Amino acid sequence: MPRVRAGEAANPSLPTVARVRVQFAKRGRLRFLSHRDVARSVERALRRAAIPVSYSHGFSPHPRLTWSPAAPTGTASEAEYLEIGLTREVEPGELGRALDAALPEGLDVLAAAPADGVALADRIDAARWRIELPQVPVEALKAAVGALLAADEVLVERVTPKGRKHVDVRAALVHVEVSSGVVSGTPSGAPDCAILTAVVRQGSPVVRPDDVLGALDVVAGLRPPVPARATRLAQGLLDDRGELADPLGSDRVTTRA
Template sequence: MPARTPDGPPPPPVVQKVRLEYAKRGRLRFSSHRDFQRALERALRRSDVPMAYSAGFHPHPRISFAGAAPTGTASEAEYVELSFAERCDVEAVRAALDAGLPDGLDVLRVVEAQPGALADRLEASEWLLTLPGVTRAQVEQPLAAFVEALSVPVERLTKQGPRTLDAREPVVSLVLDAGDDPAAVGPDDVAVLRLVVRHVTPTVRPTEVLVALTSLGLPEGDPPQAVRLRQGPLVDGLVTDPLA
């Protein structure tokens, strides 16, 4: 029997790639990566963006996701790459997709893709971790112990069972955040941590860094609030712009 081939002509070629930066805010921090994928595909259809499609029996839009934040965490720096069959004005694409996505999934920038894979540019993330019910004084000792440690093991439950990870090795820096208002800094204020962590395999999540701190004496408070401020190339210990 001859091999089956898809009916009809092949899809149009890719003529433009763009990279989209979006934020995940408010109650939408509880949306999963799959939820965002579905919402983006609906917004693309409503906006009539000329997406490029894969070949084969089941063509799908050429969308490449990279570095998605864990469900339950907010982010100001999420990225996706789109391939178009026609050239588009990037600002018009940004406005159309921002209008087509629900409030809390906010498109911040759309730029022309530069050479190289987007995922390769996402080397590290910077996070802001707010610890309700924990004061700055209470976090100082476990924070110092974590920074001085060579390794702090934590356990993650996977489909294959428990797995031990080193929460210390990928951490570039972990400090108390002073905040913008000097008057708000004091021993009885809520502790806020600023974390820079390299992207390793498997990824070490902010919650696992907090579990490591708890094993070193951090008291348990209310559920922590994690916000990814940026992700991108790591230069001299700082996370820089991946779209530059």
């Protein structure tokens, strides 16, 4: 029996009996949320929806939630993943819909599935990004991407709280495509912008959209005149054909578009 110090209540937390994974999106103005902001919002939504989340034991209990690597502050995502520990069985689709209803518009639960034996972290090793570059000519972007792919190594400097780091963007790039289209969320008839779609392998440190843009500046002096808008389209395990396998697997239940 665990020792309880005088005056400290024994922790009443129930054990974890099931785990459900959800895929959620971070959209629109909510793309400015940091990971901590997302985590707080989700924790509160779980409480409002009365989902039976299990808590850690001890002096300062916290909910048992496991997050996939978060999309950086300012970037949108269609593919963030969260695993939720539960004190009783809940049907994943029902959980996904209840959580979605409790979350603010812009944090949207897209799908849910029961957790299998493989850890969430072992189901993700790469991400696909869409980066929109308003007012950048497609040809200029194509030329810059060509120069980036032709290089053996492209180092980008990143300032972190611990100091400066160098990241090799070229090594992390698996696949890159250039196209043109309309900036998402703008009315039809708006001028086209150049669009970069990139599959990036997750290393340490993780290569972010900003790093890819930094690399285009390094190799070709490309600097977008207005801030680019990045959206993570997918995460998963990279297969031989360069596709990403769905981390939710075949038990996936779609909860919303």
